[in-house]
Amino acid sequence: MLPVKKEIVKHLNEIADMMEFNNENIFKVKAFRNGANSIRGYDGDIMVLIAEERLSDIKGIGKGIQPVILDFVASGNSKLHAELISGLPKGITELFSIKGIGPKKAAQLYHELQITDRSSLALAAENNLIAGLQGFGTKTEEKISEELQKITENEKFCLIDKGFRLLSELETKISGIKGVSKISYTGEARRINEIFSALEFVILAESAEYVQKESARFITESTLAESVIEGYYMALQVRIYVTSSGDQFYSTLFKTTGSPEFLSAISYAGQSSDSEEKIFKDLGFPYIAPENRESEFIESQWIKDYKLPELNLTDFKGHFHFHTSYSDGFNSVAEMVETAKQAGYDYSVVCDHSQSAFYAGGLTPAKIEKQLEEIERVRDSGSRVFQGIESDILADGSLDYPEEILKNFTLVVASIHSRLNLTEEEMTARIIKAIENPYTDILAHPSGRILLKRDPYPVNLFKVIDACAANDVALEINANPKRLDTDWRYLFYAREKGVKFAINADAHSADQIAFVNFGIMTARKAGITAGEVINCYSFDQFRQFASRKVSRRL
Known part of the structure; x- marks a missing residue:
């Protein structure tokens, strides 16, 4: 059901977007x-409503939209x-999703400058043609150029979930x-x-020339030099x-797995053997797992x-930290909890967005009460x-609700x-104030980065980690492939300070609960153990954690 639901929303x-570009009636848009x-x-x-053609039973789905959805589900368009x-x-x-543009401004660019795609947009910005348009200006033009440059640069990379999917396809x-006769992925993926x-x-094969010839059927721009085949698959370097x-x-x-800095640190000089274990032994080290070779x-x-x-x-x-249809999630409380149970979880804590996140359907006090009633019904059914709550940290560092509401959350x-545009000093102070709030249990995605889209905001993460340690607040490893935040490079310092960790999928749909595996992979890079992760606590241990500073309903 879920993929269909997501695709309907996207459709x-x-x-x-297209109606807005065409300047159609705003009410229709x-x-x-x-x-x-x-x-x-x-x-x-929703599949029941589709089968019975009763989508109009859903508030907001009128007679004009139902046939569009039915048409889409039946034919794929x-x-x-x-x-x-x-x-x-x-x-x-292509222009609709570029930051600072959208359908309406894309229409203006098309009608006034005949801009139809990213390349013509880049050319117009390069020639300073955009700044003079009404509603744009020099700063907007500069930001568009920066955004286009970032998009072009980031197209050379892919996120970890897509990367492993492509690796699996290629390996087959x-x-x-x-x-x-033998194959292993290596490098950044390993x-x-x-x-x-x-x-x-890395492959073991009879003939490099033959492999290059055969792989040219699916690897574009294929070349062979010194027994290394290079080319592209789905626009990514191979x-x-x-x-x-x-x-x-x-x-x-061995030499293609470890980072160059790692190989230098262990004084690797091209030693060869019939196993990686023996190479490590020759260098005077125990076998080090691939993810730790940094x-x-x-x-x-x-x-x-060292322990593996x-x-x-x-x-x-x-x-913890997952979203339901009460805010910007796709699934109900019951669906999310049931999927988590099937994945092996013993208990769940719904953490939808708070009221300041109005753009994500954040929970008002009334919605909090309504959701609690549903949670109690799901609990009564045996879960x-x-x-x-995922509470927004406000500009002054306070949380999104007064104490009389905060005290009711588990x-x-x-x-x-x-x-996100505060100075490093302001942002650091803002986050630390939130950490010092006795109701704060977990600091989520502390750098705010969106990989390949948004850089981290300026913040001193070392001071933030110190504050987490001092206030017994868990530091999140957000497992969404778009975030993977906290950055693994900071996890060593956090471990040294004795910080607890929370590894959360930040799932917005039932299928995204599996994202936690990427968070686990990230934690393993720093050698984090189950004893350091609050998600690994038994329910009794979790109750103690949740009530360590304030009384909680459990």
Whole structure:
């Protein structure tokens, strides 16, 4: 059901964007946007309404929108969407999602400067043609240029979830080539980096030339030099190291896995053997897991008495910081909790957005009460679930609700979603004040970064981590592939300070609960153990944690 629901929401919003570009009636545009929000927030089984053609039972889905949805579900597109897209200039939809533009300004750029895509937009900005348009100006033009430059640069990379999906596809294709007897991915993927600049493999094969010839069917711009095949797959760089013996396979795997700084730190000089374990032994080290082969780990105190990372999903008992249809999630409380139970979680704490996050349907006091009633119904049906909140940290560092409301939540996750342009000193003080609030339990996505889209806001994370340690507040490793925040490079310092961690999927739909695996991978890079992660607490241990500073309803 969920993928259908997500796709319907996306489809309706695309129609609204195209209508807005065409300057259609504003009420019609709003009707489709409201329809998308209504579908997103619907708690029932939408497939039943689709089958019975009763979508108009959902408030916000009128007679004009229902046939569009039915058409889309039946055929994968709707006649309305197809008509709208066919009438647009080719490439114009590229502009809709560029920060600072959107459909309305895209229409203005098209009609006044004949801009139809990113390349023509970049050319216009380069020639200072945009600044003179009404509603734009020099600063907007500069920001558009910066945004286009960032988009172009970031297209060379991909997020970890997409990276592993592409690696899996490629591994299947390469393994099917005759003469390939062994294969392993390597490089950034094997070290579990948060973004990939290349998809890299080491293979054992009879002929590099033959592999290059066969792989050219799916790898574009393929070249072969010194037994290394290079090219592109789905616009991402591909590198295949072809070896002809077991010793060469493992030595190549070893030197392409560790970062250059790591290899230098362990004085690797091309040693070869029939296993990575033996290479490490020759260098005077225990076998070090691929994800730990970074200079930061070698330089940390945990290299002494090194232990292989063991943190695993089976250690997890508590499911925190997830969203439901009460704010900007796609699923009901019951659906999210049931999916978490199936994944092995013992208890859950719903943490929808707080009231200041109005753009995400944040919870007003009335919605808090309504959600609590539903949570109690789900609990009565046999699920251990409680009400928490993801409270916005306001500009002055206070949380989003007064104490009389905060005291009723089982868990408070504090985070920043607005006013990202403060100075480092102001932002650091703002976050520390929130950490010092006795109701704060977890500091979420502390740097605010959105990988490949938004840089971290200026903040002194070392001081923030010190504050978490001093106030017994858990530091989140946000497992959403777009965030993976806290950055793993800061986790060593946090461990040294004795900080607790919370690894949360920040799931906005039931299928996103699985994102936690990316957070676990990130934690393993710093050697974090189950004992340091509050999600791994038994329910009794969690009750003690939640009530360590204030009394909680549990």
